[in-house]
Amino acid sequence: MTASDNTNPTNTTVWDTKTQQFHGGQDWKFLNNFVEDFSVTTNCLGTPVKAIEAARDAVATCHHYPPANQEPAKSSLAEWIWPEHWEANKDRLLLGNGASELIDLVIRSAPQGSWKAGPWDVQYKEYQRSAETNGRDILSPKGNDKANVVCIVNPCNPTGDYKSIEELKDWILNNVQDNGVVVIDESMQIWVGPNFREDSMTAQTEFLEKTFKERNISIYVIHSWTKIWSCTGLRLGSIVCPTVAHCVELKRIQVPWSVNSPALAFLDEVVRDKEYLEETWRVTPIYRAQLIKRLQALAGGRAWEYFGKSYLSWVWADLKDVETAEKAVALAKQAGVPVRSGKPGYERPTFVRIAVREPKQTDVLLEAWKDL
Ligand SMILES: Cc1ncc(COP(=O)(O)O)c(C=O)c1O
Structure with a gap:
């Protein structure tokens, strides 16, 4: 079989199972x-059809670099996340090559120490993979110990459990140590319905500020945009940081141009598709x-x-x-x-x-x- 032969009836060779985390979507x-x-x-x-067209058109510009500031796609996404306060918040937003890039970026940059998953029976494993490869001490998700870094996928993939915003705030405050880091994955939260923004941590600007000020806890919100807008092959994700300074720190260690021109064009268009x-x-x-x-x-x-x-x-x-x-x-x-x-x-x-x-x-x- 040659390297380009894609009639292989099995996908067992796709994953390097000793080093990579298994995902669906390969068969x-x-x-x-x-x-x-x-x-x-x-x-x-x-x-979404119009967004694919925008991405396709952008392929024609592939002899140019994408914009290093991810604009105008980043501002368009900010306006979609915070329709009324986007200008005040947009500098806390960073786009990534899928949420996967940002998951790794934020876990790698967090202070060393223990790590804990959300309280669900099981949750999306990429956070734990990143924590393990960073040599963190993995705590039981069901235990009462507070961790230095906690990651909760809400709604949880795969169990489909969900915490409302007040339950979520409670869980965070009881499970992370002072000076710690919290990562909330809201990739599936858009499915909540037309009022999803009201129950999202992205709308909790005051809570984020207060928790940072009083307990020095940094709360990040990650979105994978590849599920709600069905574009896993394009690679699109974002992270909302607790402060502009946190965002600058992530940008400092992010690979430049990690989001390519078709993905940026897709995003800029798709947020208009009500x-x-x-x-x-x-x-x-x-x-x-x-x-x-x-x-x-x-x-x-x-x-x-x-x-x-x-x-x-x-x-x-x-x-x-x-x-x-x-x-x-x-x-x-x-x-x-x-x-x-x-x-x-x-x-x-x-x-x-x-x-x-x-x-x-x-x-x-x-x-x-x-x-x-
Ligand atoms: C909850 C959740 N977060 C993040 C990701 C990563 O998505 P991507 O890197 O495609 O944006 C996935 C993918 O399955 C997911 O289910």
Whole structure:
């Protein structure tokens, strides 16, 4: 097989499993009968059309460097995050090559010491990977010890749990040490609905200032934009820092031009697409409820369990035995509709994570599972 041969029926060679963290979203390229990717939590509407066009147009400018200040995309995103106070806040915002770049940047730059995840059963592993490679002492997420650095994914991928803003503030104050660092991942928080901003930590400017002033705790908010706007291949993320000085510190160690011109053009356009988000909030809960209903019918008498808030773009399903979960993963892949196994990384071998998709695409998955 040559290096460029993409008909390889297995993706086992994609990850260097000894050194890299497993993610979904790799199977599609190796499936000759690929239909739809159920293994990533991207938006079921697909990528917004006008934004793709803007990214495509920007490819024509690839003989120029992207703007070093990430403008005008950064200001456009600031205006979208804080429609009324964006000018006051925009210097606390930094864009990254996917949230992954910023996760690593912020964890690497935090003072040494202990690290703790959110209180969920399990959460997105990239934060822990970064903490481990930085030699941090990993504390139990369920314990009462306060850590130097805490990272909470809210809503949690994969469990679909969510803390309202007041619960979140409480959890932070009780789980981080003075002089510590808090990273909140709100990548999935947009799905909360049209009022998502009111329940977001990005709107808590006074709380961020007060916590920094009184306890010297630095609170950052990270967003991956690759899920809500379904552009995982483009790589787009952002971080809101507690102060402008914190943002300058991150910028100092960030690789220049890490966000390329097509990604910046995409972002500048996509924040104007109000209809896309309205349609997202309208259809996702409907498709999700239908998916669960169909899984319940498929389960027959079996006590499968479904986790996660009703508005989210995936279902975290416990099929209650390892063999059934493994069979579900294999059958889905065979039918060209891969799902995310709960085993690699998350170490929940009886679980599968299923993305919410259009009923027509879900038909293919359910058909593949009819003899499960
Ligand atoms: C909660 C969460 N945060 C961050 C990321 C990283 O996303 P990206 O680097 O594609 O922006 C992911 C990707 O799966 C995620 O689920």
